[in-house]
Amino acid sequence: MGSLNLSRRSFLKTAAATAVAANLALNAESALAETSHTAADGAGEVKRIRSCCRGCGKMECGVWVTVANGRAVKIEGDETAPHTMGSCCNKSVSSLQACYHPDRLYHPMKRTNPKGEDPGWVRISWDEALDIIVAGVQQVKDKYGGQSLFTMGGTGRIWSMSPYNGYDSWFMTPNNVVAWQVCKGPRHFASALTSEFNHSWSATVERPPVFTIWASTPEGSNYDEAGRSVVDEAMQAQTFISVDPRTTNLGKEADIHLALKGGTDTPLALAMCHVIIENDLVDWKFVKRWTNACFLVVDDKEPSGPPIPHTYNATTMVKTKLLTQADLQEDGSPWKYMVWDKASNSLKWFNASADQAKANPDYDPATDPECGIWEGEKPYKRYDGSGFEEHWSKENFPGQWGEANVREGHMQAWSPELDDFESIDPATEGAFEVTFADGTKHTAIPVWQKFAERCAEYAPEKSESITGVPAEKVTEAALVYGTRVDPRWGNGGIMYQLAVEHHGNAIMNCRAIELLTAITGNTDGPGGQRGSTKIDVTYMGSFDSLPQSPLLDNPKFHPEIMEKQLGRDTHPLFAWWTNWANANTVWEAGVTGEPYPVKGCVCQSGDFLNMGNTTMAWDTLAQLDFMFDIDLWHHPTAEMADVLLPAQHWLEVPSPRQSQGSSGALGLCVPCVEPPADTRYDPQIVEDLYERAGLPWGWDEDNPYPTMEEILDHTVRKVGPSWKELVEEFQENGWWDVKKLRPDDWGTYYRFQTGFMKKSMAEDPTPSNVIPGFNTPTMKQEIWCTIMETYHGAEDALPDYRPHPDTIDKNPELWKEYPVHCLTGRRIPVYFHSEHRQLPWCREVWPVPRVEINPDDAADWGIEQGDWVWIESPHGKIRQTADLYYGIPRGVINAEHMWWYPEMPAPEHGWRLSAVNQLVNNDIDDPHCGASVVRGYPVKVYKATPENSPFGNPCPCSDDGVEIIHDASDPRLKDWAPVYEGRDQ
Amino acid sequence: MARYALAIDCNRCVGCMACNGACKMVNNVPIGSFWNKVLRIGPNEPGQDEVPSHDFYFLPVQCQHCENPECVKVCPTGASHRLPDGTVQIDKGKCIGCQFCAMSCPYGVRYLNEEERVVEKCTLCEQQIAQGELPQCVTNCVGMAKWFGDLDEGIESFRGPCGETMGDFCEPFDGEHDVHTLTDVGNRPSFLYILRDHTWQGKE
């Protein structure tokens, strides 16, 4: 066996090798690129290269990659990476099998058979591939218009994010179908409504004293935080609270487990808020000054707002029932929101005029003396423009260093004292008579009072019947969460993750949880809800921060294009959000041709299995005139393409890697091995496509097609002289602490007070953009959500429980035939969504999908451990194997998501056998953000038998009766062992 | 002389299976065979108070490097042997693939390498510990559940991936009630398993 691992067998021969490797960190120079940005070359050498893993799409785990003779042979955690503590999961080490997988795409390919059959791929040149693609896209555009194109994006490779931007000026389509819509996107959507885009992330890395994991299993998925850090936090926290319908792997260690019914997150969060309010655990200093709690709602006011729009991705003319000065006097300002001052028994205002800055070029907050202040109170501390060098916040805001329980290598952040009001005392409750400019009298009620009433509707005893969580438990958890361990700051944020997004009430759930963290004073506090690590370095190929040409057009600049975005008519908030088309609506259009046909597509790390109804999604792909896919593999989505372009693996590519969440680290993905054959790096592929389409790409008009080295230098220009030098520094010193790099921004808490919260990631700080508050219309963290109110009315301005139409309460008939509550989508530690099913080290330990069933239910249903069972909904049926587990309640099952079987023949590769979203009702989704209902729907479950299974075989089979791989001993797994030869061809 | 072993903090094990791939990466274990596995033990009873059961744990299992190993006793050629460092190893030059050892091991951690016709199992990464490094499944253990050390030096001295020691790093445990071994049928397994607040399902 030709293994190059440092195996026991070759131990004696290579005894010196690891000793050599151990020295490499000191000898960084030798690990560096001779040619361009490749670190690995040189035959016979053993090198240890510091890099950043991308075995999943969710975390920036620091790793050491050992490269022997130019081949990656070992991946271990970088123990000096403070945010991950050297965590390195099975997906990471299995990257060695992905990188050298015999089924990897090495060359561009085109199909020779019609869709629906084995594509009959034949190798073509890049030239030919690019020509076919540009022509194919153009044909669809000419025939049906740009809107008939759509993009599919996921997160498997972080440098593959062009679909999120809809391939802008090339496609000019408003229709991007991105996995973000069902994972993280709703959290970002909700926090953008309420406080700041991205503020769903909490700083677990700072080890808050109370650790709450709400609806997730980060210990296995590494979502937002490495598994090792998550376990570490759960162990050292004084109280570990798990909020989950089932017992998770780490949740078995929880001090408190709130086992809610799936999808009842809003009532539970509001119940906890109620306990916080009743026990006076509210952080009033924060709530009164930095939320819109004291703003006044006038129920019978005709909603109105300022004449200049609020600008997010698009512009919104805000219409609110919140009382403004403009309601009260003819010349009153519509940006002045009124509160009732108890000190003077009169109305006072808060001036949110800075909200117009983005839309009104004539307005500069820096020169408006009333901007961002409360009537009668002193103006905020104006930023002096000192830049990133000085710690301006520390010089100007009295406070102290934080005392987060951070691991070695992390520094503390500056924790400014929160200002008190000097003279006014805004009321949080009461009813106040106000007289409008037209002389009419109205009653004005503080937002807080309405919020407290809403919470009271869901008091623990009242919501118990909805959530299934005993009232005492809710109270206990809320008291622990809300009672400060250290009086100076809150007990930490909440790590809430994707399951709250999947029950058709995503935005309400996210908002309710966010408010729970806010009223307890955890907004941007130590271990709190801090949002994305703010450092002005962008991911390669990401979102809107690409080094793109200013000459590029964008559909977002064209309202007439955006109006056609699929799903916009049924989801009014899309007009504000703009970032995605509604997946369910796209599948609907694909199948029906209504409201217009969708006929062309690019897929770049996207997938048709992740949301909406999978069968409809497949049928959509099957009827396309033209599709291309940029990929590492042949998987079902790829098999529906006309052209395949071969991408590169994370072990082969350069990219900056800053924490997408609150982990506060900056590192690099450093190429370790030469990329094989004809593969290209995703950002390079996109640039090549733009060039072939005759569109400019680079940021510099005189150099429209920059080299990758130029792009890398440009991307990191704010943190280092060049990519090459950063790589050297990284090899030597390891991960950067962003608190140190950006002391005023990431290195300071409570940035809503210093003014650095509103400033966007990419901007340099100036007196015009360092303004206290949040990027909401009221400049406050909005308990009363004015954007929501504008699009959905005052009924949705506060969080409320909205069960989806297929829940048992709404559709009891349906549950008579389908009596089992189906949860899905828990993360499997060795897989990343649909990825890694063809990697032997992953598949052999998790060969088949398992559905968790309570053993008492299983006994009733005649199902035993390991049996194949049918799971059936009105929309489809699938098979998975039973895992009898007392960690799941009765009447509930938990199936796995996104299964396909690479060993099954093209084009379907067995997705019909087990892919769970075949059970999904494509007609229902979250009315606000459109996230499809991929959990919490009714099914029936019964044993698969020879009688009820094709081929008389309960085990799923291909069309000719060949079983899937269901056992580690299956010899087909060995066919997937790494192949090192032929990479240069 | 030493008694090398692992101590496994089961409360920290989250069943992520990073240890599987880690082992395979450095030990050239054939696809389909395993030197280590992670088993979910329980839960055997329904949960209480409207909360699903928490009474289970994950059990990483591999060769326990027994002090009185049955596998060594039954080996007809002396291929299986116990080293002065306390580890049990297989001299592949002497192994005839009779698999008596595999049948005698109470934990089923040995298997026949079909290609080479010799028996294999966890070596405690002897190639790494000989150089002062940790076994790979300790280095890569996500939960920091696995710790390596010399039983003669005491469990507190066992080392973790970032230079920590178990005594300094792990949650306190009760030496009498919380420390277990896999069921001992006279083979005296060396590995220690720590489990707090959950029901240990093995016989001592």
Ligand code: SF4
């Ligand atoms: S665990 Fe089994 S193989 Fe290992 S030493 Fe003990 S008896 Fe031998």
Ligand code: SF4
């Ligand atoms: S100690 Fe080494 S050989 Fe044994 S299971 Fe762990 S990684 Fe594998």
Ligand code: SF4
């Ligand atoms: S790597 Fe560690 S935490 Fe993960 S399964 Fe193995 S022993 Fe448990």
